[in-house]
Amino acid sequence: MASEYHAKYIKLVEARKRFVSSKRWTSDGHGSLSIMQKGIVVRIAQMDDGFAITMNGKTGKLRFGSVLDAKIRVFNVIASGEAGQFLQRNGLNLQQLRTRAWLEFGV
DSSP states (O other): OHHHHHHHHHHHHHHHHHHHTOTTOEEOSSSOEEEEETTEEEEEEEETTEEEEEETTEEOSOOBSSHHHHHHHHHHHHHHTHHHHHHHHTTOOHHHHHHHHHHHHOO
């Protein structure tokens, strides 16, 4: 049992490493980074009080001290399903967003 848990944990850590260093992160030339993950368009932008995360046009209240911290948070909320719940609470249907992303971007 412990070895299964450890294997799952290692797999999650490796996936997080790949996500934060992915070449799919694109810069807009003004300090913001964007990526599409599981049909969610994510943008990380520097604000006066830290780095903010925006998902499908909805900006979160939390601020992060670094881009890396923000990327890790993005990975965690998407992997846990929190992102989908957040978007649904804000009137966005995740399945429709994924379909639209697939049609527009082939993702």
